[in-house]
Amino acid sequence: MDSEHKSVNTQPLFCDRTSKTIDIAGARVDLGRAYRCGYPEVVFGEQKSTDLILRILHAQADAGQASLVTRITLETAAAIADVFPASVYSLAGKCLRTLSADASKKTAGRVAIVSAGSTDAFVANEAAETVRWMGHVADLFDDVGVAGPQRLLAVLPEIQTADAVVVVAGMEAALASVVAGYLSCPVFAVPTSVGYGVSVGGLVALAGMLASCAANVAVVNIDAGFKGGFLAGLVADRTREIHHG
Structure with missing residues (x-):
C-alpha cells in the first residue's frame, strides 16, 4: 500500500x-x-477579524481542506460568502462551513441532538452544524426538557436509532441522565449558561451532568456545542466504518 492510502494512524x-x-x-x-x-483545524471566529478568517480559509482551501468557522456574525458570514459563494451559514448556530470535510463518505452516520429548551437552540445548532460539516446527518429534537416528559417520550424512538447523541441543557440539566437511560450509545452532554441566578452561568448544569448516574454520559464545557458535535461525529465515523467497511 502506498503512503497516499495509509490511514491517519499509520502516518509518522x-x-x-x-x-x-x-x-x-x-x-x-x-x-x-x-x-x-x-x-481540518476548526476556526473559532469570535474576536477574529473578517480579513483574518478569510486568510485562514484561503490557506485551507489551497490545501484542499473544507472549513468550519464557529461563533461568527451574519455580517462576517456575508463577507465570507462573497469570496466563498458555496459556503453555508447557519444563523441559528452562528457557524459557517464550506463543503463537507469528508465528501468521500458513501454512507453517512446519524447523530441526534436533543435540547431541553428553546433558549438552548444556539448551542444545539452549533453542534448540528459541526456534525454536518463532518459529513453526517444531524437531527435536531428541540424543547423536550424534563418538565414535560411526554415531549421526550414522543420522539424517543427516533433518538434511539442514532449512532451518537448530544444532549444540550441548562438550568439543572437533568435531561442528559434521563435521555441516556434509554440509550445504548454514547451521550455527549453539553451544559448551557441558561438559567436564573443560582444556575451560576451554567456551573450548576455542568456539575449536574458530571454527577450523572448514567454510565454512558460524557460531559464537555459550558455552551460548547462544537465540542459535543465533534465528539459525536467521531463516534459516527467509527460506527460507519464498522457497519459499512
Whole structure:
C-alpha cells in the first residue's frame, strides 16, 4: 500500500504532511491536523477579524481542506460568502462551513441532538452544524426538557436509532441522565449558561451532568456545542466504518 492510502494512524508523527503549518499574518494554520486527527483545524471566529478568517480559509482551501468557522456574525458570514459563494451559514448556530470535510463518505452516520429548551437552540445548532460539516446527518429534537416528559417520550424512538447523541441543557440539566437511560450509545452532554441566578452561568448544569448516574454520559464545557458535535461525529465515523467497511 502506498503512503497516499495509509490511514491517519499509520502516518509518522512528524512527517511533512502531518506537521505542515502555514504562517499567515495573525495566525499559524495547522494544515497537518487533517492527517493527524481526521479533520481540518476548526476556526473559532469570535474576536477574529473578517480579513483574518478569510486568510485562514484561503490557506485551507489551497490545501484542499473544507472549513468550519464557529461563533461568527451574519455580517462576517456575508463577507465570507462573497469570496466563498458555496459556503453555508447557519444563523441559528452562528457557524459557517464550506463543503463537507469528508465528501468521500458513501454512507453517512446519524447523530441526534436533543435540547431541553428553546433558549438552548444556539448551542444545539452549533453542534448540528459541526456534525454536518463532518459529513453526517444531524437531527435536531428541540424543547423536550424534563418538565414535560411526554415531549421526550414522543420522539424517543427516533433518538434511539442514532449512532451518537448530544444532549444540550441548562438550568439543572437533568435531561442528559434521563435521555441516556434509554440509550445504548454514547451521550455527549453539553451544559448551557441558561438559567436564573443560582444556575451560576451554567456551573450548576455542568456539575449536574458530571454527577450523572448514567454510565454512558460524557460531559464537555459550558455552551460548547462544537465540542459535543465533534465528539459525536467521531463516534459516527467509527460506527460507519464498522457497519459499512
